[in-house]
Structures are given as structure tokens and as C-alpha cells.
Amino acid sequence: MSKSLIGIISYGVYIPRFRIRVEDIARQWGENPEDIKKGLLVEEKSVPDLDEDTVTIAVEAARFALQRVALDSKEIGAVYVGSESHPYAVKPTATIVAEAIGAPSSIFAADFEFACKAGTAAIQACYGLISADRIKYGLAIGADVSQSSPGDALEYATAAGGAAFIIGKNDERKVLVELKISSPSRRTPLTFGGETCKSIHRTAGVLLGSLRIFGM
Numbered sequence: 001m002s003k004s005l006i007g008i009i010s011y012g013v014y015i016p017r018f019r020i021r022v023e024d025i026a027r028q029w030g031e032n033p034e035d036i037k038k039g040l041l042v043e044e045k046s047v048p049d050l051d052e053d054t055v056t057i058a059v060e061a062a063r064f065a066l067q068r069v070a071l072d073s074k075e076i077g078a079v080y081v082g083s084e085s086h087p088y089a090v091k092p093t094a095t096i097v098a099e100a101i102g103a104p105s106s107i108f109a110a111d112f113e114f115a116c117k118a119g120t121a122a123i124q125a126c127y128g129l130i131s132a133d134r135i136k137y138g139l140a141i142g143a144d145v146s147q148s149s150p151g152d153a154l155e156y157a158t159a160a161g162g163a164a165f166i167i168g169k170n171d172e173r174k175v176l177v178e179l180k181i182s183s184p185s186r187r188t189p190l191t192f193g194g195e196t197c198k199s200i201h202r203t204a205g206v207l208l209g210s211l212r213i214f215g216m
Helices: 022-029 033-040 054-068 093-101 118-131 153-157
Strands: 006-014 018-021 044-047 076-082 108-112 137-144 161-169 177-181 208-213
Touching: 006 054, 006 118, 018 022, 022 033, 022 153, 033 153, 054 076, 054 093, 054 137, 054 161, 076 093, 076 118, 093 108, 093 137, 108 118, 118 137, 118 161, 118 177
Parallel strands: 076 108, 076 137
Antiparallel strands: 006 161, 006 177, 018 044, 137 161, 177 208
């Protein structure tokens, strides 16, 4: 019997519809927008509406991920949300998301906060629980809203949006992307369609080891 693959079985994305152009920001600071666009390779960015934040963005992305494969939210065993902009200091975004999508009341749920890889940490947590046969499916989400200091380069580049990934085994559902976790001291190869791309160096902790993408 072949070994079960663990990986991404579905995904969902949500990006707020409102945009702000580089020209609009540059005008406030007396900057040359053309220089900024050339330097940052950014024309515009998404911004959240008045009633949108990391929680609402995460919920929308999660719902799209569930709808994509018609998965019952009651089968979700863990919800982890990675973000640099959680709206509450003492209330987990993950528990709100779990309630909003109709996940079971007794599940693994927690927030991750880590510059640029909090969503990856959420995927790692789901991977661990599934490989240990503690849960059947895990929901890992990375979501953020725009935040930066006024006039900083990030004011032009940091936008708003979220992506949700349902992690599981290929026993009942097709794995789109196989996940493998490697040790924290090695370089990380990314494998697409059987071809290994340029390695990227890990900054801290255990990063995603490799990705193998299968036919959609």
C-alpha cells in the first residue's frame, strides 16, 4: 500500500476590492510617483473597507477554500491564522474564524504572529497534527491588512488580503500540493512539477521543506 501524501487539498483567496494608487500616496509626501513605481515595482495596492479587517478577510478566504472542494466545515479539526495585524490583543482570530465558518466547537485553534511567515507556521502546525493522525483536515490561513509608518516604503507596498489552505491526506481527496518538512539547518528546495528550483535560505525555525505540485 502506497504511503499517504500530506498536502494542500484546497485553497481560497480574498482580496478587498478597493485600491489606492502610488500617485495618491506620493502626492501627500511630495514624492515622485514614477521613481517609487520603478523602485518598488508597485502601481497600486488593495486596502480594506471600513468594515474589513484580518478576521473578515480570513473568514472569506476560508469559505472559498471550503466551497472549492465542497468540504463540510465540521470535518475541520484545526484552525490556525497567521498575521501581522490581528485586530485583538487578547482574543484569537482563529476562534472567531472557526465560529464563523461553522467548524466544531472543540478543535485546535491558535494565532501565529511572525513577520512574513506566520501563514507558513500555520501550515506547519496543521501538517504536524495530520501526520500524527490527530485530525483529518486542518485550515491554515495567512491574512493581513495594510499597516506601516506614514511615508515609509511599506506604505506603498503593504496591501490587504488573505489566503486559506486546507491541509489533508490524499486518502479521500486529491492532494494538489504535497508538503514536506525539513530540518531547520538546511536550505529549502522548492519542487515544481518534478524540477527543483533555486534554494532559499531559512531565516529562523523550521520552514516549509518542499512543495510538489500535481495536476489541478
